[in-house]
Amino acid sequence: MRILVVSTPVGALGSGRGGGVELTACALVAGLLARGHRVTVLAAEESVLPTSCLAAELWTCCGSSQTSAQHQQRSAAITMPADGLLQAFWRRALLEGPGAGFEAVINLAYDWLPLWLTPLAPLPLFHLVSMGSVSEAMDLAIAELAAWDHRRLAFHTRVQAEDFCLPQAPVVLGNGFDLDAYGFCAEPEPLLGWAGRVAPEKGLEDAAAAAAQLGLPLAVWGLVEDQAYAAAVEASVPAGTLQWRGFLPTNQLQQQLGHCQALLNTPKWNEAYGNVVVEALACGVPVVAYRRGGPGELVQHGLTGLLVEPDDVTALAAAVAQVGAIERRACRAWVEANATRAVLAERVEAWLLAGLT
Ligand code: HBI
Numbered sequence: 001m002r003i004l005v006v007s008t009p010v011g012a013l014g015s016g017r018g019g020g021v022e023l024t025a026c027a028l029v030a031g032l033l034a035r036g037h038r039v040t041v042l043a044a045e046e047s048v049l050p051t052s053c054l055a056a057e058l059w060t061c062c063g064s065s066q067t068s069a070q071h072q073q074r075s076a077a078i079t080m081p082a083d084g085l086l087q088a089f090w091r092r093a094l095l096e097g098p099g100a101g102f103e104a105v106i107n108l109a110y111d112w113l114p115l116w117l118t119p120l121a122p123l124p125l126f127h128l129v130s131m132g133s134v135s136e137a138m139d140l141a142i143a144e145l146a147a148w149d150h151r152r153l154a155f156h157t158r159v160q161a162e163d164f165c166l167p168q169a170p171v172v173l174g175n176g177f178d179l180d181a182y183g184f185c186a187e188p189e190p191l192l193g194w195a196g197r198v199a200p201e202k203g204l205e206d207a208a209a210a211a212a213q214l215g216l217p218l219a220v221w222g223l224v225e226d227q228a229y230a231a232a233v234e235a236s237v238p239a240g241t242l243q244w245r246g247f248l249p250t251n252q253l254q255q256q257l258g259h260c261q262a263l264l265n266t267p268k269w270n271e272a273y274g275n276v277v278v279e280a281l282a283c284g285v286p287v288v289a290y291r292r293g294g295p296g297e298l299v300q301h302g303l304t305g306l307l308v309e310p311d312d313v314t315a316l317a318a319a320v321a322q323v324g325a326i327e328r329r330a331c332r333a334w335v336e337a338n339a340t341r342a343v344l345a346e347r348v349e350a351w352l353l354a355g356l357t
Contacts, residue, residue: 001038001104002103004097006042006043006109007022007089008021009066010066010067012047012048013047020272023250024130024275026052028106028344028348031345040057045060047060065085069135074135080113086111086114090117105126107127108130115138115142118148124355125152126352129155129161132160143166154171154173155172156172156294160272173351177335177339178340181250182279184282188328190261193257194220196221196265198220198222204229206264207316208237210320212241213313224244257285258285260280261286261323261324262288263280266289281305282331282335284329287306287331303330306322306323
């Protein structure tokens with residue numbers, strides 16, 4: 001098929017500002033290309049596609065970024081900057097899309113406009129919802145679209161989809177990773193890891209507290225989105241507990257991540273999936289996570305990591321002390337079976353075909 005994939009309007013692909021949706025975009029595009037589909041990516045200017053996606057055509061738009069949906073009040077009205085990137089994306093997709101012969105459009109933005117346009121668009125729009133519930137406006141737009149045609153929506157996990165009012169069982173796609181990009185590490189160092197956007201909904205403070213309790217250093221990878229929050233976490237533990245490693249491209253991240261005894265995953269919100277959980281598993285690193293959101297569904301307790309009662313830092317630390325019992329090879333094996341690009345692309349293709357009948 002000829003497929004248009006529309007990226008997030010919160011930042012350029014490769015900038016790290018798009019968070020997990022950047023990884024999803026590249027996995028989905030590379031997976032569809034590998035299955036012989038022709039793919040065009042519509043993203044913010046300055047976006048960079050990884051080598052695995054270079055066979056895709058890149059369309060770019062300029063305009064002001066959309067405000068991150070999860071950092072607004074739940075009751076906030078729908079807002080778009082007057083010169084918004086979101087509007088530019090969808091004007092181009094709907095004006096040029098039909099002439100370009102796209103049989104389907106996959107939207108990766110967590111925004112109101114593309115959802116609202118779907119019933120009146122000249123092209124079939126499909127939406128991979130990338131977060132749990134963060135606003136009333138999006139909850140309503142998702143519920144209304146699901147009532148119109150639930151086949152146009154897909155989610156990363158069942159627990160994420162449960163946040164929304166859906167008339168039928170949702171399409172659940174998981175996510176996909178390029179295993180060649182992740183090296184397996186059999187022998188860890190006395191080091192714990194945490195990865196993700198450094199922002200309140202990600203709960204870094206709990207992982208820091210657990211590492212301090214255990215007297216182990218905690219390497220922190222990710223874009224510091226909220227400086228004040230990061231400073232507060234740094235101040236909450238003894239100096240030297242946290243090693244701020246910054247936002248690294250995958251090849252550098254996986255090289256460092258593999259040395260961890262465990263990845264701590266401490267979401268405060270209903271994390272839709274938890275890319276970093278699977279990235280750690282791909283390196284052979286067991287995951288100790290709160291039994292919450294996508295990580296609570298992805299981590300196989302006792303096999304690929306340990307799940308603890310959400311927000312219980314003492315239980316988190318106690319579980320980390322037990323993680324040596326987890327077979328590191330079993331962590332990578334789980335990813336090979338459940339979260340490769342090929343698995344994701346098969347599921348995406350089936351989703352589109354089902355929605356087009
Ligand atoms: N906020 N408005 C808006 N649009 C997005 O596409 C978006 C977002 N916040 C976060 C985000 N996307 C991604 O980081 C997550 O979906 C992974």
